[in-house]
Amino acid sequence: MRFSSTKDYIAGDDLTMAVNAAITLQRPLLVKGEPGTGKTELARQIAASLGVPIIEWGIKSTTRAQQGLYEYDAVSRLRDSQLGDARVEDVSNYIRKGKLWQAFEADERVVLLIDEIDKADIEFPNDLLQELDQMRFFVYETGETIRARHRPIVIITSNNEKDLPDAFLRRCFFHYIQFPDMETLKSIVAVHFPDIKPRLLETALTQFFEIRDAPGLKKKPSTSEVLDWLKLLLAEDLSPEDLRRDGASALPKLHGALLKNEQDVHLFERLAFMARRQGR
């Protein structure tokens, strides 16, 4: 099993190496990076490239580690017992399998995506240590041990909102997805919009990198933003000339796709104002 760039996803050498190392050595891969650089998409592409199913476990601030293993639905059982339902006798009727369990008992090797692990409580990664390391866990209610039939390929993404515990990090491979440079970004765009006019692309990307480099931006636009923006440009069928900013504003056409908060828009309006004053 070996991962490489797919026709929908450009992966750098470093990323490919990190993914393959994680697959070969059966360790979880922790992926960090700016929002919008394709962390979640990576897991889906690994699954697509290897031709295996993917199980996605999106983490929220209220998610607990136990939910990934199983949940014991005590309330249903209590209700059933009052109704005299026969299912009550067997406790396993009230055990709901979590994502990790599903991944463990799958018939083939699967990709398990644990998305945005940093959203959860600070103890969350620690609670999953043994389960991810040994790939087995114990169900107290029924007294059985669930073992992985095939060790899943575990991809974990993090937005850096919390530091992850050292013990957890030690068990993972780590990759930091960097923002792509001009060349890589071009090949990424080529994958998504194969028939974009080269001149339009050149102008658009130059403008995009100018925006990204502007000092003091609150939220830098990222890969997913540039793709959205190009989609809009194509939908409006603009030519490179249209894209050139008119004197009145330093904001590029359809900037709403790139700048996501009003402070950044103001910043660019101020820059335009200053540029105009200097020009006079």
Added chain:
Amino acid sequence: MFLPFFQALRAHQVPVSPREYLGFLEAVLAGLATYDIDGFYYLARAAMVKDERHLDRFDRAFAASFEGLEAISFDDMVQAMDLPRDWLEKLAEKTLTPEEMAEIQSLGGFDKLMETLKQRLEEQKARHQGGNKWVGTAGTSPFGAYGYNPEGVRIGQDRSRHRRAVKVWDKRQFRDLDGDRELGTRNIKVALKGLRKWARDGAAQELDLDGTIRATAEQGWLDVKTRPERRNAVKVLLLLDIGGSMDDHVQAVEDLFSAARAEFKHMEHFYFHNCLYEFVWRDNARRWTERLPTWDLLRSYGSDWKCIFVGDAAMSPYEIVLPGGANEHWNEEAGQVWLHRARTQWPDNLWINPAPEQHWRYTQSTQMIDQIFEGRMVPMTLYGISRGVKLLG
């Protein structure tokens, strides 16, 4: 074999443990990166670095450990190719199927293979002469080049040439992420997250499932229990030095401020100039008209608030120790009196200093304030703030 590299990593303060090192060896043994220095670098990085803050240090350690690799010339490589023939044959016998062996024979046997290989190397050498670095000879593996080893690493085929000219680790692209350097809003947020303390507070709205089950089991009927939601219970009082020598640090302080504001539900901020005196203000434009007595501050915010001063502590020593020492107005009581009062009222206190730590000892007032705060002064770097957050408890 890579122990000196491991030592170098520790020396460059990359937190690697034997566990990572063994994992890395395991990966090398699994044949993930052979004959390919770039791949080797990426593999080592994925296995041993667990935090983007340490990537830059890793790059430096890597450069220091494997510097000699550039010195190996192509002629050396070609010469060296003569040596491992026996080894190569043995390896081939072990790993190749009879059909594949036959195929090699049909190509002219190993001698021929080695010759072609040398030729290829010569060609590569010619092609690469434009570059000044040795990186990128992934194709020199005899097995890789001829495709006999499907396990051999063949990555880097779709990359553009110009990126190979400079070694990846020499570019030091991760310098910005190093924790000791100045920080952006997001980084501060991460540091401040350490201050979060979840507590159940407010109205009971959430269903307490465990409590309900227990109560129901005891009572014999459905007895629904609720409990308050969890909230971040930490309260922060931010006192910011403004104007004068602080002008150099406006951007950094703004970052800290916006990060802190997003992080805490209970956060109050006030400004002072150089040192805390009898008045603070909230709006800098109306600092002379809408002032708030510091006594009110001391009375309104309880001891459970965490008090963070932000200032460069660079001023005349008189501004701290003498009544009337303030440079903008006549103060009845000395600055240090007010600082002590604030420290007594809020035992969880901290002074964050945006000036670089190595400059502190050249400013007398900085040392004085450091003494008043009993060492609870930290620099405004990611590590400084993390350390401060620990001090605040």
